[in-house]
Amino acid sequence: MTDRPQVAAHSTGTDAVRLGLVIGALGVVFGDIGTSPLYTLQTVFNPGDPHPVPVSPENVYGVASLVFWSVMIIVTITYVLLAMRADNDGEGGIMALITLLSRWRTARGRRFAVFLAGLGIFGASLFFGDSMITPAISVLSAVEGLKTVEPSFERMIVPLTAVIIVALFMVQRRGTAVVGRIFGPVMIVWFVTIGALGIRGIARHPRILEALSPTYAVGFLFGHFGTAFFALAAIVLAVTGAEALYADMGHFGRRSITRAWLLLVFPACVLSYLGQGALILDDSANISSPFFLLAPGWARLPMVVLATAATVIAAQAVITGAYSVAAQAAQLGYLPRLRVAHTSESTVGQIYVPWINWLLMVSVLTLIFAFRSSAALAFAFGMAVTATITITTLLFFYVARAKWGTPLWLLCLGAVPLLIVDLLFVGANLTKFVHGAWLPLLIGLVAFTVMTTWQRGREIVTAERERREGSLRVFIDDLREGRTRTTTVPGTAVFLNRGKLTAPLAMRANVEANHVRHEHVVVMSIHTETVPRVSDAERIAVDDLGHTDDGITHVTATFGYMETPDVPRALALVDPAATEGRLQLDQASYFLSKIELRPGDQPTMARWRKHLFIATSYITADAAEYFGLPRERTVIMGSHIEV
Numbered sequence: 001m002t003d004r005p006q007v008a009a010h011s012t013g014t015d016a017v018r019l020g021l022v023i024g025a026l027g028v029v030f031g032d033i034g035t036s037p038l039y040t041l042q043t044v045f046n047p048g049d050p051h052p053v054p055v056s057p058e059n060v061y062g063v064a065s066l067v068f069w070s071v072m073i074i075v076t077i078t079y080v081l082l083a084m085r086a087d088n089d090g091e092g093g094i095m096a097l098i099t100l101l102s103r104w105r106t107a108r109g110r111r112f113a114v115f116l117a118g119l120g121i122f123g124a125s126l127f128f129g130d131s132m133i134t135p136a137i138s139v140l141s142a143v144e145g146l147k148t149v150e151p152s153f154e155r156m157i158v159p160l161t162a163v164i165i166v167a168l169f170m171v172q173r174r175g176t177a178v179v180g181r182i183f184g185p186v187m188i189v190w191f192v193t194i195g196a197l198g199i200r201g202i203a204r205h206p207r208i209l210e211a212l213s214p215t216y217a218v219g220f221l222f223g224h225f226g227t228a229f230f231a232l233a234a235i236v237l238a239v240t241g242a243e244a245l246y247a248d249m250g251h252f253g254r255r256s257i258t259r260a261w262l263l264l265v266f267p268a269c270v271l272s273y274l275g276q277g278a279l280i281l282d283d284s285a286n287i288s289s290p291f292f293l294l295a296p297g298w299a300r301l302p303m304v305v306l307a308t309a310a311t312v313i314a315a316q317a318v319i320t321g322a323y324s325v326a327a328q329a330a331q332l333g334y335l336p337r338l339r340v341a342h343t344s345e346s347t348v349g350q351i352y353v354p355w356i357n358w359l360l361m362v363s364v365l366t367l368i369f370a371f372r373s374s375a376a377l378a379f380a381f382g383m384a385v386t387a388t389i390t391i392t393t394l395l396f397f398y399v400a401r402a403k404w405g406t407p408l409w410l411l412c413l414g415a416v417p418l419l420i421v422d423l424l425f426v427g428a429n430l431t432k433f434v435h436g437a438w439l440p441l442l443i444g445l446v447a448f449t450v451m452t453t454w455q456r457g458r459e460i461v462t463a464e465r466e467r468r469e470g471s472l473r474v475f476i477d478d479l480r481e482g483r484t485r486t487t488t489v490p491g492t493a494v495f496l497n498r499g500k501l502t503a504p505l506a507m508r509a510n511v512e513a514n515h516v517r518h519e520h521v522v523v524m525s526i527h528t529e530t531v532p533r534v535s536d537a538e539r540i541a542v543d544d545l546g547h548t549d550d551g552i553t554h555v556t557a558t559f560g561y562m563e564t565p566d567v568p569r570a571l572a573l574v575d576p577a578a579t580e581g582r583l584q585l586d587q588a589s590y591f592l593s594k595i596e597l598r599p600g601d602q603p604t605m606a607r608w609r610k611h612l613f614i615a616t617s618y619i620t621a622d623a624a625e626y627f628g629l630p631r632e633r634t635v636i637m638g639s640h641i642e643v
Contacts, residue, residue, distance in 0.1 A: 336619055565628065
């Protein structure tokens, strides 16, 4: 009898957690795609567009149908139903797909897999461009609603947008869970409101519901291909944020994101688009701001306030996605080790990356002051989105073939139509190249260059470092046999190292240059598990490295992802018997191996790439601070390596 209440309580607790994740996902993940109704149809029919779409009933029905089916095909099918099933230990996004590629590629397909991995890195680079443009265009488009309330407010738009952006980036350190709890209820109100206003618009012209039929989309695309093709460059704005859904999967999980999308976000956005289409059919003068004109006059100022809050959340979606992409890129060796703060004990993917945060803030502010309007940014927005979506689709189907063994005929049946749709969007956005589409491509190219340069430079440095370090076992044997002359001094020395196969450079330098070794030597490696915390009983593993009487041991300390690695405290847990005597931790010296990079004459990389690699190395997180080492007893022994 006592089990049932406990089961019920457990079930209630689980349901509460799931509901919390759904609300959190609404507050973080869907801001970008959920605020697309603000500017999509307005941009399609914008008379200032280089290739404007004339307002006519046939065009409005065709555009509304293309918007609906684009969202259905790209977001619901490509991302929610397909891509989000390919995760790397719960993490999503292009970097997760690249990891899966490297894990499952075969020898026969190795060359093609390497090509796809490079394409994936470029897609991840484009996502950084998206992460810069989205906050700027989203918040600008909302604050511009002030013009529908009072035209004189126009001069306040840019400075007010800048203030909102600075405030948003300042609160990121509190974590996506906290931000999601704050923003989630706001987004619920947002989606209910835009859905209700959409119904209000549909009631004025109910026949707009016929646009849900794919015949209108197909008829518009093939019957008026010239107009429809150029319209795709603006229609793509309806699917911006699709990659953020996937990249943020580690923050809230696939189920929470899927439920929120299918039950609330998708229906609300569709109703808003159809309502705006009905409004334009009723009066073509409404194309200037159909979203805000759906609301009655008395409600427009509150809608501007609500839209501003929603677009701040839109910025949040891509910011958290950028954190995930950057952290995964660092793990894969495409970026240096960045300081990553985990902000949740229940979800490993909820992180905050300070360096990325401040870089994005400066970039977003620069775009706001440079472009000064959402219309000017709209031309640049679609390029990064369409290219990223196309690359994600391609990588997913390759992983589906390599991981799940999907039959080739079935793969082609799904991949070919989806890729045709994606490539149509890419082609349409290329027509806007000189009007701003070059910007995300430039940002993506810069990020791609930095990431591939770091990956190549890291390979060069790692190979040279391993050559200089040599085998740890052989090094210890040389010390034991007296082939290396040293004087043993009292005390304990701790050398941090990446593993136990090679000798730490600092340890080798201390022996070979200073001819001294300490009475007790600990070579220590840090391992991070994907659990919040590790108990002290499971934290330490000791290896005597083949000898039990030389005072040299290897210690592996395991930490959870929520824990800050504290090396001195971890060493205090070591059994003295395992280290051949008690460690004198209160007086122990800690040695770090610091590599000074210099451009060399070797033909490893172009000289400008060598300088870029060295410059990038300066953003690496400080090791002494990260590992909690006492500054007064930390010795950094440098060694230079030419790249």
